Amino acid sequence: MGNNLKHIGVLTSGGDAPGMNAAIRAVVRACTHYDLKVSGIHEGYQGLIDGNFQELDARAVAHIINRGGTMLKSARCMEFRSKEGREKAYEQAKKQGLDALVVIGGDGSFTGASLFSKEFDIPVVGIPGTIDNDIYGTDYTIGFDTALNTVVDAIDKIRDTATSHNRLFFIECMGRDAGFIALNAGIAGGATEILIPEDDKEVDDVVAKLKASRDAKKSSNIVLVAEGDQLGGDVFKLARDAGERLPGYDIRVSVLGHIQRGGSPTCSDRVLGSRLGVAAIEQLMSGHSGIMVGLRNDTVTTETLHDAITKKPGINRNLMHVAEIVSL
Numbered sequence: 255m256g257n258n259l260k261h262i263g264v265l266t267s268g269g270d271a272p273g274m275n276a277a278i279r280a281v282v283r284a285c286t287h288y289d290l291k292v293s294g295i296h297e298g299y300q301g302l303i304d305g306n307f308q309e310l311d312a313r314a315v316a317h318i319i320n321r322g323g324t325m326l327k328s329a330r331c332m333e334f335r336s337k338e339g340r341e342k343a344y345e346q347a348k349k350q351g352l353d354a355l356v357v358i359g360g361d362g363s364f365t366g367a368s369l370f371s372k373e374f375d376i377p378v379v380g381i382p383g384t385i386d387n388d389i390y391g392t393d394y395t396i397g398f399d400t401a402l403n404t405v406v407d408a409i410d411k412i413r414d415t416a417t418s419h420n421r422l423f424f425i426e427c428m429g430r431d432a433g434f435i436a437l438n439a440g441i442a443g444g445a446t447e448i449l450i451p452e453d454d455k456e457v458d459d460v461v462a463k464l465k466a467s468r469d470a471k472k473s474s475n476i477v478l479v480a481e482g483d484q485l486g487g488d489v490f491k492l493a494r495d496a497g498e499r500l501p502g503y504d505i506r507v508s509v510l511g512h513i514q515r516g517g518s519p520t521c522s523d524r525v526l527g528s529r530l531g532v533a534a535i536e537q538l539m540s541g542h543s544g545i546m547v548g549l550r551n552d553t554v555t556t557e558t559l560h561d562a563i564t565k566k567p568g569i570n571r572n573l574m575h576v577a578e579i580v581s582l
């Protein structure tokens with residue numbers, strides 16, 4: 255691999271996700287392997303603008319692969335949204351002697367990365383890190399699998415109390431505008447009904463499903479609602495509306511919230527972060543820029559940042575079909 259790279263910067267940006275540390279570690283160790291200098295940039299694009307850099311070596315990233323969150327911290331940086339802000343970031347990158355940048359984050363972070371790589375002569379490669387799995391060009395984003403397992407664990411626990419009291423629970427989970435978390439966790443957690451933005455179910459459908467469930471003598475029911483679903487905008491209102499038409503049901507609502515972002519990353523997320531971290535450095539060394547590394551059919555692939563942020567990853571219709579059948 256021929257290249258002129260000497261010094262690479264890595265940052266995490268936007269919503270944090272378990273497995274980001276595995277990706278940072280892999281980036282740093284790939285740089286060590288290929289004899290490149292690497293700096294961790296703290297607090298995302300804000301740290302790039304402010305010069306909040308820390309040179310890292312292989313030992314500096316010891317004991318982080320098992321930890322959630324991100325050792326580099328993440329931030330939301332308004333200034334980077336403007337051309338002037340990105341100019342400041344470029345000046346700082348030059349001052350620090352950066353030859354290339356690795357951005358670990360979601361679609362917002364990639365939008366910034368895409369603009370930055372087009373406006374200035376600094377190669378940028380993205381690594382998809384978000385629990386929502388809402389990035390085009392990869393089957394899985396880093397953090398998705400851990401979040402799924404957290405949601406399923408929460409459903410299992412709620413199920414214990416739901417069954418003990420013959421209760422109906424409406425549970426809201428994360429996912430932003432996408433239903434990947436809800437659909438997968440709903441199947442795995444045995445939800446009676448799953449509401450996702452990619453589907454257009456109404457309160458009528460939910461009520462009909464729950465009535466059928468009562469007829470089928472189910473002792474507990476879970477309705478899993480993605481936060482981005484049209485009915486999920488206010489899960490308390492949804493529970494009230496459905497409850498008015500379901501006399502006799504003892505109804506509770508649980509919003510899972512930020513526990514879904516935390517926790518030790520699963521094996522899958524650690525391996526994914528490791529593969530994509532190494533791939534990002536190898537792509538930069540091969541002269542690529544303005545791309546994201548991802549995983550398709552268990553093979554590391556690349557996608558332009560432009561397509562990663564403008565195209566929508568489709569929901570798996572077969573999973574919706576399966577969810578309908580196994581929830582009987």
Ligand code: ADP
Pocket residue numbers: 267268269299329330331332333334335336359360361362363364365366367369384
């Ligand atoms: P995520 O990467 O998880 O989607 P955000 O949407 O909050 O998270 O984006 C993270 C950061 O990326 C923002 O704080 C901002 O610095 C940068 N960013 C987001 N959108 C843009 C944009 N349209 N132009 C430039 N930078 C952006």
